[in-house]
Amino acid sequence: MNYNIVMGTDNKTLNPLVQQIYQKIYPNIFKGSKDIVTELFLAVSYDINEPPVIDLSQSVQLKKEDFQSYYTSELSEEELFLDVQEEALILNMLSKATFQACFPNINLKLKLKDTSLLNINIKVSAKVNIQTSIEGKQNYLSATILTADLEIKDAEDYKKYIDELKKYILPLLIHVLNKDLLDKIKLPALTFKDVTVSLPIPVVEKSFVTAYSCIGARQPDTYTSLNWPAETVFAGIDSHAIETMAAIPxxxxxxxxxxxxxxxxxxxxxxxxxxxxxxxxxxxxxxxxxxxxxxxxxxxxxxxxxxxxxxxxxxxxxxxxxxxxxxxxxxxxxxxxxxxxxxxxxxxxxxxxxxxxxxxxxxxxxxxxxxxxxxxxxxxIEIPIMHFPTISFEIKGITFNIDIIEAKTSKLENQLLISGIPSVR
Structure with a gap:
């Protein structure tokens, strides 16, 4: 079954939004310190002093270890993957809904066991997975960092620290960013009054992130990537979805x-x-x-x-x-x-x-x-079809509301296309 509804956006739209949110929050969340006990370190102070950059253009292929690193606390080994075929299926599905995010510069001040300080800058590349959920009749999309890796300029000079940075500092940063930032942001999917819409299937492809749904509870079996509009937030609705909504009044x-x-x-x-x-x-x-x-x-x-x-x-x-x-x-x-x-x-x-x-x-x-x-x-009569809901969330006492403005309609293939500009307030 093909999809009836799609929503999406691209790199050029997401990154300015990310920068606006980062600038309003910083230094909250992005700056902090923690005592740790490792073979080399006693404490760490971190400063994520540049906004993250989202990259939807690079395909991500998750490995079993990426999946386990996030979910092992919730699922047993038997529940993670049942057999080789199912494992490949799950990893493929998760990979299609995963994008890369780069933190270009994170300053770390590490207190060493001899009480001296180590000051280094790292670049972190994270694999971020898009997940779906439902509350009441509303579908949501959210994002979670599954795993990450780091790079250090002049890595040879810091070779002896790299393993412990990856083992202890990276998980700490991932935990902070997930718990204090990403877990607070839930994106409501398009709303269609009094009509059941399936949970979206998120897909990252060709510099776009899209989410496909069907009228009814069953998710779509197939989706087709079209020539989506750039530098905008868009929704595509086919004639079946429009007819279904138009019948209500x-x-x-x-x-x-x-x-x-x-x-x-x-x-x-x-x-x-x-x-x-x-x-x-x-x-x-x-x-x-x-x-x-x-x-x-x-x-x-x-x-x-x-x-x-x-x-x-x-x-x-x-x-x-x-x-x-x-x-x-x-x-x-x-x-x-x-x-x-x-x-x-x-x-x-x-x-x-x-x-x-x-x-x-x-x-x-x-x-x-x-x-x-x-x-x-x-x-x-004005016949209501669908609604771009306001994306609302609060981080460290700062409230964000994101609306779609300057929306226009056009046709793309067999769909009515609605495209607009996100506005943060």
Whole structure:
């Protein structure tokens, strides 16, 4: 099963966001000290004095050891991998959802066993895995550093310290960054009111990070990497997802009293959910809407009175314009082509002769009522499709809210594409 929904962004969008968040937090989290007991060290002070840089362009192939280094405290050896085939499957899945992050400069001041100080700068490359979770009906994505490695300029001068730096200092830095930073940030996936959406499948590929979902609980089996827009946050929604959401407010009704010469009563126009959506090159959406007229009328002729219930159906051709307001994608009606109703007057055979002379005029009158009723229903409605939720989190007493602004719509392959700029406040 292919996906219905995708969301994503790229390196050029993520890294400025990371820098903004880093600058507001620093030195919190990124600076600290801890007593440690190793063969060489007594204590360490660290200063991550440059913002991390995310690299989505490099594919990451995780090894079993990378996975175990993070999860062994939670899972037994038997639970980590059951057999070789499953191991390869899990590692492949995790690798596709993993990217590299570089910490270009971390200053370390290490207190040695002889109480002297060692001052060195290291560069750390981390493997960061994207994970998914669900709370209530909301899907979330989060990130965790699984493992990392370090480089030291003039490494030969510090050769005897490298093993202990990797064994004790790197895990300490990973723990701090996961616990105090990444664990605080949960990214809500796109929200679709009252509709179940599967947990996303995150994928890192070609400088983009994307997450694919289906309408319903089942996750997609396949995904296709497209020519995604750069320097933006985007969402792609196919016609099935749009139709599913557009059906929620329907059916809609509108009534009107009717009085015409010797006939009176009331008319009900009912409009059903839009269907057969086709996304156009300009991002507009063409579709069909079934509508019906139900009337309850009374014919009075002299002392004679008879009640009858005309009804008719029509299929309307509609063009919808997608608009984005405060992060919400809405469909509004751009154009309607409402055909003339073919009306069945619903009158008994024996009384048809009474109505026959009036049928043509009555049909015209009912159509003249029906058209503005249906038009009023559809032209006033804004159909909610999806929402870019605000990403909110708090780190060391500093609150962050990230919204998508300046959103625009277009078409990409078979999808309606919504793209915008992230704004941090």
């Amino acid at each position: 329907f059916p809609l009704k509108k009534e009107k009293e009717f009085s015409w010469k010797i006939i009176s009563g009331h008319v009900l126009a009912q409009v059903f959910n839009p269907r057969a959506f086709v996304i156009q090159a300009d991002g507009s959406i063409e579709g069909k809407i079934d509508a019906e007229l139900l009337a309850q009328l009374t014919l009075k002729k002299g002392f004679f009175k008879i009640s009858f219930g005309p009804h008719g159906k029509a299929t309307i051709k509609a063009t919808f314009k997608p608009v984005v307001h405060n992060g919400r994608l809405l469909l509004t009606v751009k154009d309607l082509n409402i055909p003339k109703l073919d009306i069945d007057f619903g009158i008994a055979k024996w009384a048809e002769y009474l109505l026959k002379p009036l049928s043509f005029g009555l049909s015209l009158a009912l159509n003249e009522i029906f058209l503005p009723l249906v038009s009023a229903i559809l032209r006033q």
